[in-house]
Amino acid sequence: GAVVSQHPSRVICKSGTSVKIECRSLDFQATTMFWYRQFPKQSLMLMATSNEGSKATYEQGVEKDKFLINHASLTLSTLTVTSAHPEDSSFYICSAKNRVNEKLFFGSGTQLSVL
């Protein structure tokens, strides 16, 4: 079946540093990828939608200068949390839409802890 690889699965960093999270569709091409964050016992909240080769569309309240999204190819999107602070600690999940059948597949998530 279709696989989305998200890396790293867990990262601990110091306040003020930047963290990059990668999301790859391994066996299909994804024209659109989505980035979500999930607080404990809460629903997934869409942060941004990225389309290959164009700028990401951010949801209201999401700082685009803080959460940099790059979708450079049909199989790779990255989310960079710049100058991370403890309040950025969360579970980040990506999903990729298969360009052929439009099914949505999720990565396994990244647990970010900012000290």
Place this chain on the structure above:
Amino acid sequence: EDQVTQSPEALRLQEGESSSLNCSYTVSGLRGLFWYRQDPGKGPEFLFTLYSAGEEKEKERLKATLTKKESFLHITAPKPEDSATYLCAVSGYSTLTFGKGTMLLVSP
């Protein structure tokens, strides 16, 4: 604004005790309703997509149904390994909106 409400928030069942989870939604132009299973600390795992009212899909002990206002995920004779959070999401014209999920615990 698209909205998804799942109930109950938590459900505790005995092994073999069948039940249903509810997902009520309002959306502009439904393009699909999705059910996912999420285990703690992991990303959601796709279960079903439903596209139109009256549609039903089955997978092992799970059966999903769809009406114009809600979807049900029926669990028949659940086992402890079915314990997880079940998420419902709807796709409208522009985005995907998730419910908060139902946390299911099946006791042996």
